[in-house]
Amino acid sequence: MRLALRTSALALALCTAATVAGAETRSVEAVGAVPAQPGASPGGPEREGALRAALAEAVVQVGLSLVANPDPVATRPRVEAALAGDPRDYTARYRVTEDRGAGPRSVLSDPAVRTEYAVKIEAQVDVTRVRARLVAAGLVPKSDAPVPVAPTELHHLTLVLESLPSYQAYAAVRSALVERAGAKSAQPREFTRGRAVLAVETAQPAAALAQGLPALLAPELRVETVSAEGDTVRARLVAAPTPASPPPSAASSQKAPAN
Secondary structure: OOHHHOOEEOOOOOOOEEEEOOEEEEEEEEEEEEEOOOOOOOOOHHHHHHHHHHHHHHHHHHHHHHOOOOOHHHHHHHHHHHOOOOHHHHEEEEEEEEEEEEEEOOOOOOOOOOEEEEEEEEEEEEHHHHHHHHHHOOOOOHHHOOOOOOOOOOEEEEEEEEOOOOHHHHHHHHHHHHHOOOOOEEEEEEEEOOEEEEEEEEOOOHHHHHHHHHHHHOOOEEEEEEEEEOOEEEEEEEEOOOOOOOOOOHHHHOOOOOO
8 A cells, every 4th residue: 555645535426427528527525645844835746746646536436436335445455556547547627625735644644654745626537437447457347337438639738938927927827727727737848037838738729728828827817918829829928916905085084083
């Protein structure tokens, strides 16, 4: 058992299934955690590890729900092995609902771990794909499996960000792409003052990403210009202006009469 990736799911499979591009999906909430040093940065590798652990837990929970009369002790390791790999392959989309950061161990079971980094997510898990893998592993009868749908085509795009106002703005773009736009990954290729280039792996073509970018980054960032050519999207960003404080009312500006 890999304790570093061991997670505790809320197992709130909301019993709501939807059809997205022909695939049955199920909404699941899960918590994932990995060992961390005190004060671990929210943008560091510990957060990515906790996010991956939470996604893996959501996928495993769906897998366990498809196995008839599962014995958790005996079945869970087999389900985990059958669904090993990148959990994003079984996830239609997800969002981080709570970034708990680094703190005392509460999710991981290893007593040797004193500090962990934990996140809570809500994920739409592709039930069709999970069921197909469990059938291949002999954990679910073939008669229970519908015809698998074709895998979602992924586009490998280059996103060029210009006039970046700060590193925080760059981090906000990466976070929005993965956590809100459903990109499988958004990895940095170049980073210089005021400019960054990201390699984005997503189901959206370049034109769709460019069209949705202004709404995706609002209200923190404003997209001045955006264009798509081939597999490259170029966007010029500015920080959204801070709302001005309302002027004091006439009543509050008047001095109280002296006694």
